[in-house]
Amino acid sequence: MQFNTKLIPFAIALAFAGSAGAQDIIKIGHVAPVSGPSSHLGKDNENGANMAIADLNAKGIKINGKPVKFVVQLEDDGGDPKQGTTVAQKLVDAHVQGVVGHLNSGTTIPASKIYMDAGIPQISPAATSPDYTKQGFKTAFRVVANDNKLGGTLGQYAVQKLGAKKIAVIDDRTAYGQGVAGEFVKGAKKASPGVQVVAKEFTTDKATDFNAILTSIKAKNPDLIFFGGMDSVGGPLLRQMKALGIKAKYMGGDGLCTDALPRLAGDAAANGVVTCAEAGGVTADLQKNMDDFRARYKKQFNQEVQLYAPYVYDAVMVMAQAMIEAKSSDPAKYLPYLANIKYQGVTGPISFDSKGDIKDGTLTLFTYTDGKKTKMEVVK
Incomplete structure (x- = not known):
């Protein structure tokens, strides 16, 4: 077999050029019900995840000195526990480095065992059942107050x-x-x-x-x-x-x-x-951050935030920050940094207790006036 020696230097040059601009891909899974009766909330969550991924990539983040690109793998659990475990295993098999989700407690809890067994950190932006973090899984976190x-x-x-x-x-x-x-x-x-x-x-x-x-x-x-x-x-x-x-x-x-x-x-x-x-909810001193997020969201998606999108956004950002601090996207390496994170999000300060629950989680009381959701007060 004969080689065209004139092409070899060109091929090597291409290889080096490709590697010089190469980025590590960091894959984050996101799960919510984008089918079924709660699909409007699930889509809201997906929008929040997509916003966070776009913002991370716009920053040109490096981890341990190397450029990275964040991608999100979106999955639908339909609000069904069985479907939830199926897509959880799908994300594990896809070797995602972290998961943001699920929305419902009924899907979050059974899925959390699959992520725990695989050693993959999971942050729920919405599940409020105390049973989620009572399991004692070191991989399970949430960014909202529990029930x-x-x-x-x-x-x-x-x-x-x-x-x-x-x-x-x-x-x-x-x-x-x-x-x-x-x-x-x-x-x-x-x-x-x-x-x-x-x-x-x-x-x-x-x-x-x-x-x-x-x-x-x-x-x-x-x-x-x-x-x-x-x-x-x-x-x-x-x-x-x-x-x-x-x-x-x-x-x-x-x-x-x-x-x-x-x-x-x-x-x-x-x-x-x-x-x-x-x-969740923000006190008056943090309201501008939330208002700015909501304005960006409306401009991008031509609709108002439904409910959990800001918490999804913060959950993705918290996960990325833990990777940056750990200088690694390896779940085993960044998990301890996630457990000890201190992050200022659009929803307020985020850190976790020993169970993975958010510390000092807030609640916001609302009523409805003239067909509009109206804030009454924020309670800590």
Whole structure:
């Protein structure tokens, strides 16, 4: 076999030129339900991840002196635990260096075991069930307050500020829905041992007809109904409450507390009827950062932030910062830096306790006025 020796120097030159401009690829997985009833929230999360990846690459980041390029592998878990574990294994097989997700507690918790077994750090931007971090997995983190705080705070608020004495509780049987509803009841009873829970009912996260549940509840004449679940169910439920003439106040956690709720509930989300809490939120001194993020988001995607996009954005940034500090994108090497991170995000300061929960997590209480989600106060 003969070689064309004239081509060899040219080939070598090309090889060197290619290697000189080469970048290490860092792959971060992102999982959210972009199909199913919560797809609007899942897409919101994806948008937040894409913004963060674009911003990281625009900065020309180097890790241990070498240029890197961040890419995101987007996966859909449909809000289904089985699908969640399937895509988790897919990300492990793709050798991602970290995962941001999932959105729902019911998918986050089973997926977390797969990431833990593979040694891949996971930051959930939205899952609030305490069970996620109670497992003791060193790879599991979250950037929002958990249901112990969220549900408990809402329970206290229902009794102390809204004067609730007779409460009905409905949950969607998901890990999130049951968890936040349970903590709500604990918080209400702690605030006032004499408060009556006159009904405990449940539905599903895909239900559309609540007539039987609400007819039973109406007979017990509660002055407040708490729903543990997402807006895709909670909105139509509120609409049917009004149709049945139920005049109780309505309350829920962050899954209910979205800009889409008035659209889903129609005029049933009238002024002052709904009180909800979002896991997270910024105090006045940090509001400009959040406002700037929301303005950039709207300009890029031509829509408002739905709920969790800023937390997804911060979760990606926190993961990247840990890699920078560790001088490595190897999960085993940057994981200890992630556990000890101190990062100022658009959602506020981020650091984690020994379980992986965010330290000093905030909550924001909202109501709805003239069809718009309206902030009431930020609670630490």
